[in-house]
Amino acid sequence: MKILKFSDEQFDNLQKFVEKECDYVSEIASEYIDSEIGNELIEDNKPLFDLQQKLNDAVEDSTND
DSSP: OOOOOOOHHHHHHHHHHHHHHHHHHHHHHHHTTTSHHHHHHHHHTHHHHHHHHHHHHHHHHHHHO
C-alpha cells in the first residue's frame, strides 16, 4: 500500500480533475452505447473510475471522523 499526502487544495484540484475526466469519458461512451467502442472506452479507463471512487471514499471517510 502507498500513502500520498495532499494539501486540501491539491486534493480538491485532483478530485475535480478526475471527476471532469470521468464525466468526459462517460459522455463519449454514451454516444457509442450500442457498440463495442463504448464498452472499450469504459474498460480502458477503469483505473480512472477506480481513482474517482477512492477519492470519493476518502472524502466520505474524512467527514465520518
